[in-house]
Amino acid sequence: MTAVDLTTHPGHLARRLQQAHHLLWNAMVSEEITSPQFAVLNALIAEPGLDQRGVGERVRLDRSTVADVVGRLTRRDLLDKVRDPHDGRRALLRPTAEGRRVHRRLTVRAARMNEVMLAPLADEERTLFLGLIQRVADAAERLRDPLAETVTP
């Protein structure tokens, strides 16, 4: 008798939004490479030679998930993974030539997909939309790690 209206729950809307994205990604970008896989690949194109921890930080994924995703990408020969000779704990990652090719292709398609996904919003609304999500997500992430992020020079 006292059910709640889920459209006022940001968590529920976040799930629906991600679902919507998943749908569009599959249809317009790739059925092979998923969006998190693309994100990992992207991070390694920006900074080749990162280790798994570093990738997880950039992409906001935990250790286990990074290991899974990296495993799939190396199995498809989109990534190289070698032990760091200077630090036996680390695994250094870098994209292969094929990985770079795939990334380039998907970048174009992802841009098209973003356009479609944001089509219902006017131009000013889009930047507003992205900004609002980011603020909420950032705040929650800061709640977890109470690190001093005061100034990042």
Added chain:
Amino acid sequence: MTAVDLTTHPGHLARRLQQAHHLLWNAMVSEEITSPQFAVLNALIAEPGLDQRGVGERVRLDRSTVADVVGRLTRRDLLDKVRDPHDGRRALLRPTAEGRRVHRRLTVRAARMNEVMLAPLADEERTLFLGLIQRVADAAERLRDPLAETVTP
């Protein structure tokens, strides 16, 4: 060399948002009952006697996932699941007394959590935020089902 800025990708932000939510939910609402489980329970409090397909429609989950979630909820005795005597295909679902109790308790906590999650936004920004997400999600869902949703009287 041509990496992309993921903060302009709504899909990536959607994932981070859901992650943020997951974090807060675990900390402030429940470690036992997940947010999708709560959503299913909520739908059945609003409309007891729904079948799984109906629940999936309300909560926006596919058949398989609904089956999983319903399975966990019935195993915890929060839901009753009986075969529809009038239609042998259907399974009719309704919350147990315990299910209603849990729902009531979690409703209060979820409201507190929403408050915390939206804390970084001003009041007008909050409604704007929820509205924008909903519009984007709705549009994508309409892309999938090109049903005539013109007028819902």
Added chain:
DNA sequence: GAGATTTCATCAGCACACTGACTATCGCTG
């Protein structure tokens, strides 16, 4: 320099989420 602590990766376990294939049942139509 040996021992304690920290750090990176892996693994097991659980939950969500989708697709595609299969089963059972219902409803319609000839």
Added chain:
DNA sequence: CAGCGATAGTCAGTGTGCTGATGAAATCTC
């Protein structure tokens, strides 16, 4: 009423995402 198509649910398979435990390597400390 027999058969055919549509519908509800299940199952198998894959991928994301988390926690908590474990192992291995580096760093810090005495």
